[in-house]
Amino acid sequence: MHSVFFYSMKDMKKNFIQRAVTGIIFVSVLVGAILGGPISFTILFSLITALTIYEFGSIVNQHVEGVKINTLINVLAGVFLFLCFGLVGVQPGQYGAFIPYLFLMIYLLVSELYRKQANPIHNWAYSMMSQMYIALSFSMLNVLAYQTSPETSSSVYTPVLPLSIFIFNWVNDSGAYCVGVLFGKHRLFERISPKKSWEGSIGGAVFSIIAAMVMSYYFPIFSMPVWIGLALVVVVFGTFGDLTESLLKRTIQIKDSGNILPGHGGMLDRFDSTIMAVPAAVVYLYFVMSAL
Secondary structure, eight states: OHHHHHHHHHHHHHHHHHHHHHHHHHHHHHHHHHHTOHHHHHHHHHHHHHHHHHHHHHHHHHHSTTOOOOHHHHHHHHHHHHHHHHHHHHSTTOGGGGHHHHHHHHHHHHTHHHHOOSOHHHHHHHHHHIIIIIIHHHHTHHHHHEEEOTTTOOEEEOTHHHHHHHHHHHHHHHHHHHHHHHHOOSEEETTTEEEEEHHHHHHHHHHHHHHHHHHHHHOTTSOHHHHHHHHHHHHHHHHHHHHHHHHHHHHHTOSOSOSSBTTTBOHHHHHHHHHHHHHHHHHHHHHHHHHO
16 A cells, blocks of 8 residues: 555656656747747747647547548648748738648648548548637737837837737646635536636636736836736636637547647647637737727
């Protein structure tokens, strides 16, 4: 009995160290690439987009009966979409860059005529989902990263905006976990995620609001109310993103989306909140900036 307990504690300690080391490396790479400039930003998130779509394609091909999407073309299309948004961010108005992407979308549709798959409609659906759910969301990071300067009407790389999405997500996750463990009693969405609580979600939101106040002090590109609004948008839609990915995994009956990040699962596990928070943040800032 004592030996079982000993080995259990040893495994818990090993998993904690593994998660901590992976988390530190992950955060360091992410922050370094975003702050490093547009080139490192583009390289990192092109790679993240490719890996996440590849993981998604592998999951549905392996676990969804009758589905066989063209993962390679979906990855190529997703990365191209991210690069197109980046080009438009750097050189506003270059919408012709999207034409090859449209051809890739047409190829994914027309190719099912010749692949003779069991359920081409499902293949279409999951292929389009990889583009709408993953590729478009990551591509929208470019909308946050590149802002037009009112003085020169030229594009300016603004790393604090995409970085803020990850900061608010990290603060929300950490705050929600700590408050949930200490005070969580009422389940937020028990059918999908039994461990999440209303108390934890509210606690994460409070910590995110504090983070927004700090951001407004050091980065006064927005007023404090706008920063707080952005934090709350990230909290709400980041939570929806987390629940959406949980629903996906429960539906196809898998525990983790992958194992590329030791102790943290796969790419979808790591970026589930970001995938929905980014487009929501873009919409929020669009309406806020239009109102000012």
